[in-house]
């Protein structure tokens with residue numbers, strides 16, 4: 310067990326027996342004091358100070374809930390309550406969560422641990438917690454009405470079970486789920502293997518986050534809870550780009566990322582510059598025979614995917630949901646396509662009637678990323694984020710894996726932008742461009758940048774003003 314000794318040494322734990330000896334017997338009979346978190350920052354891994362050792366995870370823009378040992382039982386205290394979550398700079402949402410944040414804190418235990426979780430309800434309605442994916446006694450499964458009565462406002466319930474199998478799990482209410490999950494109540498649970506596991510390799514960095522989604526009107530604070538599919542904020546741990554921290558690793562680190570999906574649609578999660586293996590689901594580690602290299606893995610609703618890769622390419626690698634609507638923020642919907650429509654004359658006339666009229670996207674939507682448009686207070690920009698070469702033009706479910714040679718082991722701080730070696734950045738061609746032969750044949754007098762005649766819009770462009778949410782076409 311030299312690896313465990315090394316781990317104990319590196320974690321700075323002398324004998325591994327730093328129990329809660331200073332807490333009196335009377336205090337032990339009371340609830341553990343709930344630990345609150347007021348910041349949306351990515352907190353450093355919580356190195357275990359009691360119980361069995363393990364290699365802790367890092368929760369993206371989140372944190373791990375501390376526990377106390379009470380006669381061999383790991384005790385946690387979750388408080389279900391309204392929270393204010395900063396989803397990105399300048400935009401706060403009024404959500405429901407646990408212990409000060411949405412999502413709630415990550416719970417980390419070791420296979421075989423007996424776990425006792427106190428859940429206090431500070432909401433105005435019943436709640437409960439379902440421990441998604443766990444093997445446990447039926448009465449601890451958390452489905453209100455089926456396995457237990459709901460936890461009434463002001464009451465505290467106790468869940469207790471043994472974490473029987475190692476893996477990645479989630480927790481969320483099973484009471485008024487549509488509302489409580491739309492409001493942000495959820496969290497991650499990691500059960501670490503107690504010994505070396507044939508299907509769970511040790512890694513240098515282990516990141517976790519949940520996929521979630523909200524529908525908050527620009528300028529508003531509270532999600533619309535009736536929305537089923539048309540969400541306008543696609544988030545990782547209730548953060549949206551550029552509010553999502555980057556995943557910072559050292560060159561050649563073995564990296565694990567665990568992603569759980571508690572939205573109402575699937576998310577194909579895509580990593581640039583590397584291939585990964587899907588090494589686990591919420592059902593546990595995958596058999597080696599099922600593993601194949603991928604650069605995108607679909608995380609369906611209610612699923613978890615665990616990916617492993619070696620970060621052996623230095624740089625700032627995009628890491629995002631591949632549904633392009635999920636990498637933009639509010640206002641990304643109900644805008645008609647204007648590409649190819651020449652507005653010049655019309656815009657002037659409309660401006661006489663509506664002074665603030667603005668033409669959106671006649672050359673594409675990228676203009677939106679540079680436009681200094683007045684936004685209502687408390688609104689996230691649609692596509693934004695500054696990169697070293699200008700606007701990244703992204704929002705929502707987007708971040709980066711930053712791979713650096715000089716990132717120290719255990720250092721999760723942002724190393725800044727990658728400095729590309731000379732000759733390794735795409736560059737502008739400044740020579741002459743040949744005239745495509747096809748265009749010459751199709752047009753008698755080609756103007757620069759013109760398209761073939763039959764693809765040009767008719768001279769008389771008829772434009773119908775379309776109200777948002779209207780499903781009638783652009784009329785003739």
Ligand SMILES: [Cu+2]
Nearest residue numbers: 576630632635
């Ligand atoms: Cu997505």
